[in-house]
Amino acid sequence: MRRPRPPAWAATLTWKAGVFITVMCCALAALLGALVHVSVTRQTVDTAREKALDHLAEVTRAYEAGEPLPPSAGVDPDGLPSALRAMAVRGERGTVVADDPAGRPAIWAAGPADGRALAVRVDYSLSAGTISGLDKAILGSSVLAIGATLLVGSFAVTRVTRRLHLTAQVARRISAGDLDARVNDPRTKDPSRPEDEVATVSGALDTMASSLQGKLLSEQRFTADVAHELRTPLTGLSAAAELLPPGRPAELVRDRVKAMRALTEDLLEISRLDARTGTVDLDVYELGPLAERVVRASGTATEVRIVRDARVETDRRRLERVLGNLLANAHKHGRPPVVVAVDGPVLTVRDHGTGYPEYLLEHGPQRFRTESGGKGHGLGLTIAAGQASAIGAELRFGNAPDGGAEARLTLPEYRDAPEPPAPTAAR
Structure with missing residues (x-):
C-alpha cells in the first residue's frame, strides 16, 4: 500500500x-x-x-x-x-x-x-x-504570544524565501538561455552592508552567470569567425575541384569539399541560433502535405503515415530544416524502415536501429559528440533542437519499446476563431 x-x-x-x-x-x-x-x-x-x-x-x-x-x-x-x-x-x-x-x-x-x-x-x-x-490568563496570553510570534516569524522567513525564490527564478532563466539574467541583490553591491547567506548565494550565482556568459560568447564568436573564414577558401577549393580531370581522385576531393562546406554551413547556422539573430516567419500550413514534401525532397526511402492531419502555425523553412535533419540522422545512424507519422500537431520520426545513446536522452544533443561509429559531428540534431525551439515547438528524443530511435516534434496547432453568431432579425 x-x-x-x-x-x-x-x-x-x-x-x-x-x-x-x-x-x-x-x-x-x-x-x-x-x-x-x-x-x-x-x-x-x-x-x-x-x-x-x-x-x-x-x-x-x-x-x-x-x-x-x-x-x-x-x-x-x-x-x-x-x-x-x-x-x-x-x-x-x-x-x-x-x-x-x-x-x-x-x-x-x-x-x-x-x-x-x-x-x-x-x-x-x-x-x-x-x-x-x-490559568485562563496564561492560556490567553500564550495564544496571543504564539500568534504574534508566528506572524513576525513568518514575515521574517517570507522575506528570506522571497529572495531565495528570486535567485531560483534567475537560475532557471539562465538555464533556459537568458544569460543576461542577474539577481542583483543590493547587499552584494554595497560593501558597507553585511552579507547574509542568501546574498552570498546570489552573488555567487551572478558571478557564475557572468563567467558563463563570457565563455559562451567567446565560443560563439570563435565558431562564427571560423565558419566565415572557411567559406572563402572553401569556395575557391570547390571551384578548383571542378577543374580536376575526371577520375577517382577528383571524386574524393569533391566529396570532401562538399562535406566541409556542409560542416561550415552547419557551424554558421549554429552561430546564428546561439546569437538568436534570425527572424521567424510564421504562417499556417497543413502538416501532412508539408511532411510529404520534405520526405520527397530528401530522396530517401521513408514511409509517411498521416493518422490525423492538422493545421499548424510555424516557420516552413525552419520546420523543413528540423524534419530534414531528423530524417538524415535516422537514415545515417539508424536502420530501415524509417517512418514519419503525423498525428494532429505531433510529428514523429522513427527508425529501427539501436536507438539514441543514453547521454542524448539525458542531456539532449551535444555538438561534436556522436557514438555511432565515429561518423558525424552531432550538429544535425543540435540544429534541429535549436530550430524547434525558435518556432515554439517541443522536440523530445526517446527510444521505442520494441527498439529504434523516436523523435517526437509537437507543434503549435492553429485553431480557427469561432464565427460570431448571426444577428437575429428585429421583430
Whole structure:
C-alpha cells in the first residue's frame, strides 16, 4: 500500500519554519505556564493550609474549654475525607483540599479529639477561582504570544524565501538561455552592508552567470569567425575541384569539399541560433502535405503515415530544416524502415536501429559528440533542437519499446476563431 504523498506546500521553507516556530512557542508557553501555575498554586495552597491549621488550633482550644464550636467545625463532620479522618484518629494533624458537602472547594484541617476527629472547614472557592482565572490568563496570553510570534516569524522567513525564490527564478532563466539574467541583490553591491547567506548565494550565482556568459560568447564568436573564414577558401577549393580531370581522385576531393562546406554551413547556422539573430516567419500550413514534401525532397526511402492531419502555425523553412535533419540522422545512424507519422500537431520520426545513446536522452544533443561509429559531428540534431525551439515547438528524443530511435516534434496547432453568431432579425 502506497503512502499518501504530502502536498507541495508542506515542503516549503515557510511552512517548515512556521511549524517549527509554532511548536517551539507552544512548548515554551506550556513550560512557562506550568511553572507559573505550580508556583502560584503551591503558594496559594500553603497559605490556605496555614489558615486552616490556625483555625483548627482555635477550635481545639474552644473544644477543650467546652465552648460551642463554630458552624465550620465539628467532630467527625459530614464530608470529612476518610484519609484525613484516619490521620486524626491516629493522633496526627493534617490538611487536605477537597469539596465540602455542598460541592464547593474547601480546605479541611483535622486533629485528634477523644479518639475521634475534630475538623474545621475553610472556604477555598476564592483561591480556586483565582487559580482558574490565572490559568485562563496564561492560556490567553500564550495564544496571543504564539500568534504574534508566528506572524513576525513568518514575515521574517517570507522575506528570506522571497529572495531565495528570486535567485531560483534567475537560475532557471539562465538555464533556459537568458544569460543576461542577474539577481542583483543590493547587499552584494554595497560593501558597507553585511552579507547574509542568501546574498552570498546570489552573488555567487551572478558571478557564475557572468563567467558563463563570457565563455559562451567567446565560443560563439570563435565558431562564427571560423565558419566565415572557411567559406572563402572553401569556395575557391570547390571551384578548383571542378577543374580536376575526371577520375577517382577528383571524386574524393569533391566529396570532401562538399562535406566541409556542409560542416561550415552547419557551424554558421549554429552561430546564428546561439546569437538568436534570425527572424521567424510564421504562417499556417497543413502538416501532412508539408511532411510529404520534405520526405520527397530528401530522396530517401521513408514511409509517411498521416493518422490525423492538422493545421499548424510555424516557420516552413525552419520546420523543413528540423524534419530534414531528423530524417538524415535516422537514415545515417539508424536502420530501415524509417517512418514519419503525423498525428494532429505531433510529428514523429522513427527508425529501427539501436536507438539514441543514453547521454542524448539525458542531456539532449551535444555538438561534436556522436557514438555511432565515429561518423558525424552531432550538429544535425543540435540544429534541429535549436530550430524547434525558435518556432515554439517541443522536440523530445526517446527510444521505442520494441527498439529504434523516436523523435517526437509537437507543434503549435492553429485553431480557427469561432464565427460570431448571426444577428437575429428585429421583430
